[in-house]
Amino acid sequence: MGAKRDDVERRTQIHRVGYVLLWLSIAFAISRASIFYRMTGERRTDLNLYRGYAQKILEGEIPYKDFFPEYPPLALQFLTLPTIVDPSLKWYFGLYRAVCCLVDCAMWVALVRAYKDGRVRGHQPLLYILGTTALGALIYDRLDIALGAVLLFAALSLMDCERTRFHLAVGVGIALKLIPVIFVPAALAFEARKNDRFPFRALLLLMFPTAASFGVLAVLGGYRFDKLFGYHIERDIEIESTLASIEMVLMDFGLEGAVTRGFGSHNLNTPVDQILARGATALLGLVILGTALFAARRNPNTNMLAILFAAILAWSLLLSKVLSPQYFLFLLPVLVVIPECQSKLGASATWLLVAMICGLTGVIYPGRFDALTKLEPNAELILLIRNEYLAALALSLLYRAWVSHDDDGGGSETTSCTTAEANDASSPLTTKT
Numbered sequence: 054m055g056a057k058r059d060d061v062e063r064r065t066q067i068h069r070v071g072y073v074l075l076w077l078s079i080a081f082a083i084s085r086a087s088i089f090y091r092m093t094g095e096r097r098t099d100l101n102l103y104r105g106y107a108q109k110i111l112e113g114e115i116p117y118k119d120f121f122p123e124y125p126p127l128a129l130q131f132l133t134l135p136t137i138v139d140p141s142l143k144w145y146f147g148l149y150r151a152v153c154c155l156v157d158c159a160m161w162v163a164l165v166r167a168y169k170d171g172r173v174r175g176h177q178p179l180l181y182i183l184g185t186t187a188l189g190a191l192i193y194d195r196l197d198i199a200l201g202a203v204l205l206f207a208a209l210s211l212m213d214c215e216r217t218r219f220h221l222a223v224g225v226g227i228a229l230k231l232i233p234v235i236f237v238p239a240a241l242a243f244e245a246r247k248n249d250r251f252p253f254r255a256l257l258l259l260m261f262p263t264a265a266s267f268g269v270l271a272v273l274g275g276y277r278f279d280k281l282f283g284y285h286i287e288r289d290i291e292i293e294s295t296l297a298s299i300e301m302v303l304m305d306f307g308l309e310g311a312v313t314r315g316f317g318s319h320n321l322n323t324p325v326d327q328i329l330a331r332g333a334t335a336l337l338g339l340v341i342l343g344t345a346l347f348a349a350r351r352n353p354n355t356n357m358l359a360i361l362f363a364a365i366l367a368w369s370l371l372l373s374k375v376l377s378p379q380y381f382l383f384l385l386p387v388l389v390v391i392p393e394c395q396s397k398l399g400a401s402a403t404w405l406l407v408a409m410i411c412g413l414t415g416v417i418y419p420g421r422f423d424a425l426t427k428l429e430p431n432a433e434l435i436l437l438i439r440n441e442y443l444a445a446l447a448l449s450l451l452y453r454a455w456v457s458h459d460d461d462g463g464g465s466e467t468t469s470c471t472t473a474e475a476n477d478a479s480s481p482l483t484t485k486t
Contacts, residue, residue, distance in 0.1 A: 070168070070169065073168075073175045077165075077175065077178050077182070080179070081182050084182050084185070085157070087186065088186065088190055089193075098190075099195055100145065100146050100149055100194055102317070103132045103145075106122050106124075107132060107133045107145065108142060111133075115270070116129055116270060117278055117281065118276070118277060119275075121277065121281065123281065123317070124196065125263070125267070126228070126266040126269070127228040128229050128230060130266075131196065132196065135149050149193075150193040150194070153192065153193040154193060156202045157185070157193070157198060160201065160202050160205055161178075163206070163209065164178040164181060164205075164389065165178065173390055177389050181385065183408055184385045184407065184408065185382070185411075187414065188385075188415055189419075191378055191379045191382065195382065196229075197382040198383075200233075201382045203225050203226045204222070204226055204233065204383050204386060204387050205386035205389075207223050207233075207387075208362060208391060209390055211358060211362065212359050212391075212392070220240065220258035221258045221262070223240065223259055224258055224260060224261055225262045226383075227259065227263050228262035228266045232369060235337070235341055236362055236365050236366075237256075238341055239341070239347070239348045239361055239365065241256060242349035246348065246349050285375075287316075288316045288318075289315060289316065289326065290320055290321055290322070290326055290329065290374050290375075291318045291319070291321075292312060292318070292319045292321050292425060292426060293377065293436060294376040295371050296329045296330065297320075297321040297436075298437045300321050300325065300326075300329065301428065301433045301437070303325065304428075308323055309324065310323035312426050312427075319425075330374050333372040333373070333374070336372055337373075340372075340451075344361050344364065344365055344451075347361065347454070347455075348361065356392045357454050359390075360392060361451075362387060363384070363387045363388055363450055364451045366383070367384060367443065367447040368451075370384060370443060370447075371444055371447045378414045378418040381410070381411060388407050394453055399453075403446070403449065406445060406449070407446065409442055410442045413435055416435055417435055417436055421435060
């Protein structure tokens with residue numbers, strides 16, 4: 054009787070999981086259809102820039118020699134994928150969006166599998182649907198969804214205790230858009246603590262994709278990478294950044310400032326630009342150093358390292374001079390799959406916080422962006438609230454990593470991996486033999 058009852062409960066659980074996945078997949082399909090419907094052609098898209106880079110490469114020009122793009126070499130390879138089908142670039146917009154849609158669908162499949170395996174709950178994939186829907190056409194008109202897919206794979210690999218896959222994925226992310234390099238100190242500190250020696254293998258995996266992609270172009274003569282790094286160093290404070298919100302508040306108290314256009318974005322210029330930028334860089338450096346010391350001295354498990362991964366990404370957005378709305382495309386997938394807060398209240402609060410950040414970002418761009426560039430008070434207020442929510446998220450992630458480590462009783466990786474295996478074994482869709 055007991056075996057029969059267990060079998061009935063298992064079948065019921067399988068049906069429930071399948072029912073949830075059905076409705077989530079329907080919501081995903083409706084969301085993507087609405088996003089394509091809201092596409093705005095060539096207005097407010099980076100695809101003209103991408104097509105221009107592809108055109109130059111097709112004409113035989115070498116990046117970082119004949120022209121100087123703002124993206125690393127691996128990103129340029131992704132941007133030129135549509136030329137495989139259409140070298141004329143006549144259908145570049147549609148083909149690029151199709152490529153991004155395939156990447157998006159692959160991420161959805163990964164989330165579905167994670168739900169079936171019991172690694173995430175149903176409301177976590179739902180957050181991905183809601184967040185990306187709020188961001189709208191950005192998900193198919195920007196490069197950042199590719200980085201989001203890579204970082205999603207990295208986070209899932211880390212929580213599966215597949216640290217080799219994690220290091221390689223982060224390495225690909227660095228080669229694609231440089232930003233994940235901020236997590237390298239914590240990752241190396243973690244490995245050094247685990248192995249009691251310098252982690253040369255992890256460092257190799259983290260740096261190899263970047264070294265290989267840059268090296269190939271250097272051999273071809275495109276070695277002026279100083280132009281790439283100089284471009285980003287010289288950028289002004291972008292109008293949607295947290296630093297710009299601070300400047301807007303100071304302008305209300307009499308600080309002089311003006312909106313300018315440069316480096317492909319709208320920027321806010323005031324006399325305190327350099328002070329704010331240097332202070333934010335110093336604070337980000339302290340966060341990176343602090344998380345590395347945490348990983349080295351407190352010996353967190355891989356689940357807690359995943360939370361640190363998300364925390365450092367959130368802090369990098371919070372303290373960056375440039376905070377374009379598409380940056381949330383690579384933060385959101387990581388937030389969706391990292392371990393939830395143990396308390397239901399904390400988990401619900403985090404879910405709502407992330408949803409509100411994505412929702413307000415969608416309101417700002419493109420809805421209120423023109424008003425923001427005119428420094429209208431209501432648009433400034435929406436931006437200020439969004440950036441305050443981002444600050445709350447960044448702080449809460451660091452706190453969760455610290456508290457969760459204490460709750461876990463020492464941060465044993467064995468405990469973390471055993472828990473992951475137990476979750477997989479207890480999944481209602483796992484076949485027992």
